[in-house]
Amino acid sequence: MESKIILALDLTDYQKSIYISKIISGEVYAIKIGYPLVLSHGIRIVKELSRYSKIICDFKLADIPNTNRIIAKLAKENGAMGIISHAFPGSDSLKAVIDEFKPGDIYAVVEMSHEGSLEYIQKHSMEMARMAIDLGVDGFIVPGTRPERIKLYREISGRIKLLAPGIGTQGGDPVEALRAGADYLIIGRSIYESDNPLLTVKKLNERINENL
Amino acid sequence: MESKIILALDLTDYQKSIYISKIISGEVYAIKIGYPLVLSHGIRIVKELSRYSKIICDFKLADIPNTNRIIAKLAKENGAMGIISHAFPGSDSLKAVIDEFKPGDIYAVVEMSHEGSLEYIQKHSMEMARMAIDLGVDGFIVPGTRPERIKLYREISGRIKLLAPGIGTQGGDPVEALRAGADYLIIGRSIYESDNPLLTVKKLNERINENL
Numbered sequence: 001m002e003s004k005i006i007l008a009l010d011l012t013d014y015q016k017s018i019y020i021s022k023i024i025s026g027e028v029y030a031i032k033i034g035y036p037l038v039l040s041h042g043i044r045i046v047k048e049l050s051r052y053s054k055i056i057c058d059f060k061l062a063d064i065p066n067t068n069r070i071i072a073k074l075a076k077e078n079g080a081m082g083i084i085s086h087a088f089p090g091s092d093s094l095k096a097v098i099d100e101f102k103p104g105d106i107y108a109v110v111e112m113s114h115e116g117s118l119e120y121i122q123k124h125s126m127e128m129a130r131m132a133i134d135l136g137v138d139g140f141i142v143p144g145t146r147p148e149r150i151k152l153y154r155e156i157s158g159r160i161k162l163l164a165p166g167i168g169t170q171g172g173d174p175v176e177a178l179r180a181g182a183d184y185l186i187i188g189r190s191i192y193e194s195d196n197p198l199l200t201v202k203k204l205n206e207r208i209n210e211n212l
Numbered sequence: 213m214e215s216k217i218i219l220a221l222d223l224t225d226y227q228k229s230i231y232i233s234k235i236i237s238g239e240v241y242a243i244k245i246g247y248p249l250v251l252s253h254g255i256r257i258v259k260e261l262s263r264y265s266k267i268i269c270d271f272k273l274a275d276i277p278n279t280n281r282i283i284a285k286l287a288k289e290n291g292a293m294g295i296i297s298h299a300f301p302g303s304d305s306l307k308a309v310i311d312e313f314k315p316g317d318i319y320a321v322v323e324m325s326h327e328g329s330l331e332y333i334q335k336h337s338m339e340m341a342r343m344a345i346d347l348g349v350d351g352f353i354v355p356g357t358r359p360e361r362i363k364l365y366r367e368i369s370g371r372i373k374l375l376a377p378g379i380g381t382q383g384g385d386p387v388e389a390l391r392a393g394a395d396y397l398i399i400g401r402s403i404y405e406s407d408n409p410l411l412t413v414k415k416l417n418e419r420i421n422e423n424l
Contacts, residue, residue, distance in 0.1 A: 010279070012282070012286075034275075034279060035271075035275075035279070035282075035283050036279065036282045036283060036286065038251060039250060039251075039254070039255040039283065039286050040254070040255060040286065041254060042251070042252070042253060042254035043251040043252060059247075060274050060275055062272050062274040062298055062300075063246075063247075063272055064324060064325065064326040065326060065328070067222070067246060067247070067248065070224070070247075070248045071247050071248060071251065074224075074248065074251050074252065086274055088274075088300050088332050088333065089324060089326075089328055089329065089332075089333065090326070090327065090328020090329060090330070090331040090332060090333070091328055091331060092326055092327055092328040093326065093328045094328075112276060112301065113276065114276040114277060114301075114302070114304060114305065115302065115304055116277070116301055116302015116303055116304040116305045116306075117301065117302060118302070119302040119303060119343075120300045120301075120302060120332075120336045120339075120340070121300060121301065121302070124332045127332075128332070131331075
């Protein structure tokens with residue numbers, strides 16, 4: 001059975017990133033990397049890590065259409081399988097990412113896990129989710145800590161992939177998030193900071209398979 | 213008189229970026245660089261360009277507080293003088309950038325120049341501007357194409373620096389934007405794509421000085 005886990009590789013250390021990717025690649029669906037790692041070592045690290053696993057670039061794109069397009073192009077050229085874009089800067093900005101990055105997977109942020117998300121973003125979550133579906137995104141980033149919100153996004157669309165961060169260290173439970181409708185769990189620190197990352201991810205996969 | 217111009221170096225080519233920065237540095241207030249350049253060559257290019265000019269990192273930060281903090285730290289460690297952060301992910305995310313990047317300059321995006329900005333961002337512009345002032349940002353990014361909006365931000369706060377992109381190729385007029393209250397004009401293509409970038413920026417400086 002394909003793993004439901006996406007490893008959030010929130011590191012800046014080059015050697016450790018390569019090492020963790022190598023040993024864990026067979027046990028996860030994909031690896032998600034962000035600006036801290038890519039800024040430290042340049043976008044070419046996406047190409048290197050792609051040798052071990054499918055890579056999702058968590059760039060939370062939030063610029064004007066033309067700049068979003070250039071960033072999406074760089075991710076694509078370097079072999080990224082997926083890209084994460086904000087929906088908040090509007091439909092033209094999101095459309096630029098989709099046009100550039102297809103046939104890769106585009107995941108839209110329609111809600112975030114931190115408190116500040118409630119101030120502005122959350123007021124438009126459902127509206128942004130519908131806009132993003134109409135434009136043809138492949139999935140959403142949804143809060144793994146709030147299963148009731150995951151259910152809501154599941155109801156809006158059956159075909160959309162739901163990726164849930166916030167599992168593990170941040171408090172979300174893997175089985176609960178999956179039962180609420182999440183397709184994949186984004187897990188970082190509780191894997192790569194454990195004494196035995198490979199064993200940790202294997203046990204997580206087992207626990208998930210037994211409980212679904 | 214100090215130049216009112218910030219050069220938007222929206223290039224990905226390494227040699228050309230260095231060349232333009234070298235010849236133009238004496239004629240601009242600062243140089244603004246973004247993800248296309250930094251992703252292509254790694255964050256260390258900030259350090260290199262800092263030899264010629266003050267550098268503003270246009271990273272439009274839009275992540276959870278902890279990730280914003282890591283990105284701001286990377287910009288600071290590499291010598292950036294200023295950083296541009298979104299306000300829409302909320303006060304905790306913006307505060308993380310401020311806490312990490314001080315005493316450098318933090319500029320908040322409270323409105324953008326593209327159409328999509330009207331869908332969600334613009335509905336909260338004034339609210340976000342007040343929040344950002346309370347937190348202690350140094351300036352805002354305001355639309356150079358809409359002088360009436362610049363006046364509005366000027367009225368909210370006398371001390372805040374207003375940086376206006378959209379001048380030149382995108383249609384904004386430098387003198388009009390400054391008269392409306394902008395402190396600096398962000399100009400890119402009409403300088404670095406001209407036949408003689410140094411002459412172009414000198415003429416712009418002259419025109420500004422004569423008309424203010």
